[in-house]
Amino acid sequence: MSKYTEEDLKVELENKEYEYGFYTDIESETFPIGLNEDIVRAISKKKEEPEWMTDWRIEAFRAWQEMIEPEWANVHYDKPDFQAISYYSAPKKVDPNKTLDDVDPELLAMYKKLGISLDEQKKMNNIAMDIVVDSVSVATTFKKTLGEKGIIFCPISEAIKEHPELVRKYLGTVVPQKDNFYAALNSAVFSDGSFCYIPKGVRCPMELSTYFRINQAGTGQFERTLVIADEGSYVSYLEGCTAPSRDENQLHAAVVELIALDDAEIKYSTVQNWYPGNKEGKGGVFNFVTKRGLCEKNAKISWTQVETGSAVTWKYPSCVLKGDNSVGEFYSIAVTNNFQQADTGTKMVHLGKNTKSTIISKGISAGKSQNSYRGLVQIGARAENARNFSQCDSLLMGNNCGAHTFPYIESKNSTAKIEHEATTSKIGEDQVFYCNQRGIPTEKAIALIVNGFSKDVLNKLPMEFAVEAQKLLEISLEGSVG
């Protein structure tokens, strides 16, 4: 008899290792732990940055010292000791003139484990890719093809040197240095990240993609991404994240700034699968991220995220709808299992007339996890005829997890129309039995039900990402019903 019960499934799930939990033995150059002005200067010097950049970092660092870590999120954790982290770690063999052939074979092997073969990516998916391991960007493909259209896609460290006029003009304009505790920290110590500029009227012919990976122990990752879509341009940008399994918590504090000038459109998709910690809640990445986009006239920014990893997530990809007729969208699937905690959502700030925003959030909680949606819809006094639609759905598995919704609405204009819908449901035994009766085993049935629940958001992802996301959902949730 091979009766496979939910209990068996639970056991199997608990024993399932984090698939990306390998550590690659690459020779790294890592700074001593701790943070002070000297370290900030050292990072800047290491990156051969111009003086204005060093000053900008120092300004951020001084502000950060005066700030306190926020505590309003619905998450509980031991605060990281910021003096026990190393703020710079780089795979040693980095040559600024590298091509793909020059990349450390160990690194290439690592990408293979991650399921990304650069060659394949190049040929099959038409994706230009930048990969950031620990703190340094190691491979940017497709540069030439993009260059012909005037598109700049490179590590931000390179952009600071080669396109200072663009970086200086836009860096910190959407997320100022002093925006919040983690943004200030990031501004002081960020070591790399991606930079992207799409010239006027250009439609980027391929998906741009960055893959982030924390590899070294005891390091933090502070990447900085800046995407500028000039007037009438279009770009779709993908971001993926993984980290090795470690007992201690690793810190990830990124900042992403998007700037969509008049009539431009940016689509930004994330599949975040940082190590979530083990089943007892030990280890895992602290993911404290500030993501914000600015829309000028008739511009549009869409954030789509699939969040399955991290021990603690604190993340609110937002849109400032400054220009008239601009559009902001936020589509999110956040999955928490075991002891994971997520406090995620968005802010839609309507400043211009006829601005429109849509929020679709799908939270899935299993195990002993806590999953919170936190969203702010703010309508400014000038924002005539602003519209917002929000839908927050929560799916619970089992009796030990929690789902929370914190919607905030502030309207200073009486012509605004704001709609909010929220539902909470549980995967029912009757649903599972129905699937079983049709020959679908419990594990597969849950995947099917979860995928159905998440469909509205999965549909927003670029095709090849949607497949990866679907697989991730299955891995994260197998056997969590009960």
Add this chain to the structure above:
Amino acid sequence: MLSIKNLHASVEDKEILKGINLEVKAGEVHAIMGPNGAGKSTLSSIIAGNENYEVTEGEILLEGEDISELAPEERAHKGVFLSFQYPVEIPGVSVTNFMKTAINESRKANGKEEMPANEMLKLIREKSELLEIDRKFLSRSLNEGFSGGEKKRNEIFQMAMLEPKLAILDETDSGLDIDALRIVANGVNKLKSENNAVLVITHYQRLLDYIIPDFVHVLMDGKIVKSGGKELALELEERGYDWIKQEQEA
């Protein structure tokens, strides 16, 4: 095909089935009738493997093999199909996607390759025509916002797709208007063959005007108390169940 021997079952320590014996041969249609609370739906759930019920005694044999300890999906893989009295909704999962998953899981369990997409499409076209189903209907979320009739027709569509050896129709006539009833019954009749069997569980005789049973059994208080041919259904329709009760007590 199906052989049930001395089946006792209970839910939360309350005995509902008290020794059922039933023989269904390939090519036969059996009807199980009985008053509310007699255990009709319990019987269908137990054959399908619903774990909320505990089999305390007896056995359920499908083609000679005891299936009473198998998981519900394993029974499905062996050809047991239950048309639910209350089909559940699965939001966001289309009928097509659901059927594709179900068929391929069964094929996988039986050591077969996945069904090629073109074959799947052909099968869907064929079976939806058989049941007069609008193809647009197949891209809707499973049972979500379906009318009672649509739900039941969808159950029979699934049956047609899965081609089971033993089909159990649990109160399939409830919630159907006369046209839908005719379509559903026609579908079942067309699917009937020498190699499969149908167990119709129903309250009323009217479905049996369309799906003609070879045998009719009366289930009362957890036992089959009377069996006969199709004329028994007509008699029940006319006289109700009380006379059987009295016969029993006599």
